[in-house]
Amino acid sequence: MFSTNLLRRKCCTSFSLLLGTIVVLGFSSSQFFVALASAGSKVEYIPGFQHEGPLPFELETGYVGVGKSEDVQLFYYFVKSESNPSIDPIVLWISGGPGCSSFFALAEELGPLTFDVPKNNLTLPTLSLNPYSWTKVASFIYLDLPVGTGFSYAKSFKNYTSNSIETSYHAAEFLRKWLADHFEYQSNSFYVGGDSFSGMTVPTVVQAISYGIEARLKPLVNLKGYLIGNGFTFRMDHLDYLLRSARGFGIIPDELYQSIEECGGGTAPDMNYGLICQFKVGIFLVLSDINFGQNFLETNCYLQEENGVSSEQSSVAKRFRGFAVRALDRYFVCNGPKVSSRWANDGSVQEALHVRKGTIEEWEQCREDLPYHKTVFDSRPYHAILSQKGYRSLIYNGDGDLYVPSLSAEAWTKAMKYPIIDDWRPWFINNQVVGYTRTFSNNMTYAKIKGSAHIAPTVTPLECLVMFKRWISYEKL
Template identity: 50%
Template sequence: MNKLIPPSHNSPHYSCQILLSLVLLSLHMLTPLEAYGSKVEQLPGFQGPLPFELETGYVGLGEANDDMQVFYYFVKSESNPQKDPLMLWLSGGPGCSSFSALFYQIGPVAFEIKEYDGSMPGLVSRPQSWTKLCSIIFVDLPLGTGFSYAKNVTDHRSDWKLVHQTHQFLRKWLIEHPEFLSNEFYIGGDSYSGIPVPAILQEISNGNEKGHQPLINLQGYLLGNPITTYREENYQIQYAHGMGLISDELYASLQRNCKGEYIDVDSGNELCLRDLQYFHECLSAINEFNILDSNCEDDEHLWRRSLTQELNESLSSRLTVPELSCKIYGYYLATKWISNESVRKALHIREGTIGKWERCYMNDFEYDIFGSFEFHANLSKKGYRSLIYSGDQDAVVPFISTQAWIRNLNYSIVDDWRPWFVKDQVGGYTRTYSNRMTFATVKGSGHTAPEYTPEQCFPMFTRWISNLPL
């Protein structure tokens, strides 16, 4: 029997599972600090009642009430929340709030891009929200991210602690929301989440096998432009050459002098270092997150540098006002919006827990997972579904680097390379493997593909989550 198939709603096993969860719920003594979700009735800046159900709340992870408190935004599926899949979304960084995904990428609202005049920034509906057919938990992890807080944040910030925190958060959240126990469950994320998400799935799967309660109906995962091997930078040279960003001569010289290694370069290899300096000069005025987009420096671009050098100050504190035409102007509006007292009250933020809100808080983080390839291999053996998608204009995690580690999983192809379409136009290219992994490029899109091309990513997600070919 396939252990990934959820029990029938009429089966004794299912009835016992629900009963056990209700017992766990009754035994879980809630103190005022541990009171869970609250419905958000209105959002300042949005005209009229919300056309979707939004809940925010905290889940306590520590022994003491105020030790570790994880904040989340939960949006119910706008279609059939009783039967539609449930997904937890973890934004990258590490330390970027999933507010980013909710307001910029896959959630039901977005900022109205108008020049800030000191009044409340406006919000509008996003027609391509993934919540049209999926309930999504947008979680602020690791601790210290967004509105999540702890007595000593520094003690709780590492890759493995993030894995354990997410797993613990999820099981406690499901105890408080037993109506979602039978729903198919997925985890999604992008960018740096390519490191922790596969490890989180493995830990959840192992917990299910050990009988940890409540049982999570884990089905699979999806990742966009995910960091996976920490060798992604070695593919930037090939990508930049293929996209016409460097000359044939420089490409040939880099290959000859660096011999395919562009990360751990011998300090005595002056020819390679010289070529690399020239390479970086060629790309210095390019937005590497989307080479087609304007080059507007912000915290995302500073994050790019933080992969190779230590930053001692908050990235968000260095964010200046971008041009209105820049994609990142919405990030600026977000800091103005969420700093407003009426917004925090509407979101049920606990007073005094977070002062200045930062979209990405990346200090004090310990990197102790040095690649997620082995987790993908283990999850493949267990038969979980996965969608790995790449905006093809991203030079930070180039699609060719993602293709390389997928090939190294060494699974046969069951649906070979072909275009996938949106309204009779090519949305990208896709290939599916025998481990139930689908790879897809998103044509003309950047590092966080749903943010750049929602009209393509929404049908891509819709088809995949519905078990349909792209």
């Protein structure tokens, strides 16, 4: 249970050791030479797409070899901007996990495709166009990172073991090699984005790319900044913000909240709770677990199954505060990984995507047994360094998330102690309040999205598209 893991996980980091490791890895001799990456392959048709003729957007897939002897082969999906790809920004998107394929972002979150609710479990799942795709205003490279994720693999080892720092330099090398092969985009503005666990990954990747720029590694990346949605940032083992959010959502009564606070709350995760305090925390965990951690408005999957909730009964196709929204159907909250796996493991699909045969045993949306070591436990030092270098950042949060509460994101962004140049205010779409925002002097913008969740674009797609479009265009939210 996730809430239990919050109590158990311990994390610490030495900032000086972290920087030393980065410098050593970042300036190893292998980083100074960029071989030309093999060209990607255009994808004109994909099985199951509910549209006559070729894809109405430009999709390319391929592999780029990185690391020693290019042993690691990173798989990517590149979707050109539907506006003006020659000048529009390009976003390198890395889904969380770690071990979740960025195909999720392409086909279930913010990309041009969206899965339809399947009619049965026998036929190939189908896909339709996503009317709220972020590719309307920017090009996206959806990268399967780290190695072992999605279709990415290592040639010499079946279970290649990687870590946080090595992965960041794999991504930086990938981007330089991709740019060497796609020279027409070398002047485009580049950003790195991701959500969930990528709150740890994205800042380290941006840092690795920035070190390459400072070392004048060719081709130079026109790096402008990064964006993170509901990202894990630091010490998520404490209960403090989770408790406050649960009280604010009405999941627990005020007397339980106050009594747990008297026990020490979540500010001292290593303290030895007495039996009474343990009992109170246990009640809190049970009440929280009834709700789906990514969105407190949802019922946890095991309870939906026990109560026999069908996809028709739980559809969230809705009209949200006056404008039409096509949100991801609740069916996919519990069944999305099964649907996407059935599609991605089909032979005709892999052939269409130009997947190399025999490189993986089975595609999984999120690989749980990923051979990966977490070696970064606090990304705030990276944010501080990147701010000093002048990079822009957007930190956004759906306010219905129990995994990464928006209260936590509000607190750590403000605790960086940069002057506020645009203080807390609502932001609007069609004269409706859809969230709140503030901007700091270090080019960091924080945005809260009302009624949203852990993977915000799946629940509030229009709001998130407008937020991204305004920010990437240097407009105020």
